[in-house]
Amino acid sequence: MKERLVVIPTYNEIENIEAIIRKVFSLVEPFDVLIVDDGSPDGTARRVRELQEEYPANGTINRLHLLERRGKLGLGTAYIDGFKWALSRGYQYLFEMDADFSHNPDDLIKLYHACADAGPERADIAVGSRYIRGVNVVNWPMGRVLMSYFAGVYVRFVTGMPVMDPTAGFVCYRAEVLEVILHNPIKFVGYAFQIEMKFTCWKYGFRISEVPIIFTDRTRGVSKMSSKIFKEAVFGVLQMKISSFFRHYIPRREAAVKNEEPVEAV
Numbered sequence: 001m002k003e004r005l006v007v008i009p010t011y012n013e014i015e016n017i018e019a020i021i022r023k024v025f026s027l028v029e030p031f032d033v034l035i036v037d038d039g040s041p042d043g044t045a046r047r048v049r050e051l052q053e054e055y056p057a058n059g060t061i062n063r064l065h066l067l068e069r070r071g072k073l074g075l076g077t078a079y080i081d082g083f084k085w086a087l088s089r090g091y092q093y094l095f096e097m098d099a100d101f102s103h104n105p106d107d108l109i110k111l112y113h114a115c116a117d118a119g120p121e122r123a124d125i126a127v128g129s130r131y132i133r134g135v136n137v138v139n140w141p142m143g144r145v146l147m148s149y150f151a152g153v154y155v156r157f158v159t160g161m162p163v164m165d166p167t168a169g170f171v172c173y174r175a176e177v178l179e180v181i182l183h184n185p186i187k188f189v190g191y192a193f194q195i196e197m198k199f200t201c202w203k204y205g206f207r208i209s210e211v212p213i214i215f216t217d218r219t220r221g222v223s224k225m226s227s228k229i230f231k232e233a234v235f236g237v238l239q240m241k242i243s244s245f246f247r248h249y250i251p252r253r254e255a256a257v258k259n260e261e262p263v264e265a266v
Contacts, residue, residue, distance in 0.1 A: 002032065002092070003093060004030065004031045004092070004095070005091040005093070006033050006095040006097050007034050007036060007079055007082035007086065007095065008033060008034070009036045009038070009079060009082070009099070011037070011039075011040050012042045012044065013040065013042075013044050013100065014040070014043050016100050016101060017047055017048060018051060020099050020100075020105065021033055021064065023101075023105045024105050025055065025064075027106070029112070032063045032065070032091070033064050033065065035048045035099075036067045036069065036081060036082045037067070037068050037069065038069050038073055038078060039070055039072070051064060052064050067081060069081070074189030074190060074193075075190060076188055076190065076193030076196075079096055080182065082094075083173075083182060087178060087179060087182075092174070092175050093112055093115060093116065093172055095108060095111065095112075095172050095173075096170060096171045097169075097170055098170070101216065102217055103170040103213070103215070104213065107170070108172075110128075110213075111171070111172035114126035114209050114211050115172050115209075121209070123207050123209035124177050124201065124206035124208070125171060125174070125198070125207070125208045126171065126172040126209050126210075127163065127165060127170070127171050127208060127209070127211065128168055128171065128215075129164055129165040129211060129212055131149060131152060131164045132210040133212045136212065138216040139216055139217035140215075140217050152164060152165055152167065154237065155195055159195075159237065161198065161202045163198055163208060163210065166195050166199070167195060169194050171197075171198075177201060177204075177206050180204055181197070181200045186200070192240070195240070196236070196240055199240060203247075204249050204250075205249070
């Protein structure tokens with residue numbers, strides 16, 4: 001059974017891609033990996049194809065997949081294409097994770113169990129949270145820590161959503177959650193994408209749990225953060241909140257994902 005898939009968007013991550021894939025595959029519990037590459041000129045996709053030869057299919061099941069897109073189309077669309085690809089193939093738990101080791105792959109297991117273990121506390125969405133127990137960020141300058149933390153304060157104030165780390169990009173979704181929320185378009189493609197996903201899940205009544213993690217800034221490669229992305233988040237939150245007044249959020253556990261197939265992965 002195809003159960004767990006980690007979706008990792010990449011653009012010029014040749015310095016990190018091999019190490020992150022090997023680390024995920026070394027975990028004591030099995031996770032498949034889908035790399036969504038936006039035409040990286042540094043050869044990221046080529047290295048993934050080489051690794052696919054090293055990690056061949058186990059019977060009829062491949063563990064390493066590659067979805068190549070033409071050009072930089074944005075973080076949000078990369079995840080959505082990856083999610084649609086995974087849902088069409090029957091994966092039950094889908095994960096967002098960065099390629100640069102700012103998210104510790106060991107924490108994938110904690111996120112998985114937050115969503116998979118039986119009991120009244122079982123989550124529909126598990127968020128790897130930097131701020132649920134203080135501030136757990138390593139190697140960030142103080143200015144960026146403050147910007148990130150108060151971005152969360154701003155989001156909670158505007159939206160009313162009780163999530164301490166709404167901009168977090170380390171998340172586990174149960175498949176039925178994505179089948180509901182992707183039935184309608186997700187508008188934002190940058191920093192605000194993470195906020196919109198959590199806000200939409202919350203409005204539909206899904207249970208969100210925050211799992212404490214330690215976030216470590218990248219040591220290799222170049223950050224993709226920019227002032228344009230940050231501005232999208234600031235003004236996008238207001239736009240998102242206003243739009244929500246004109247939208248009906250009725251939980252639909254069996255809603256179908258639109259039949260829009262992304263580019264075929266290999």
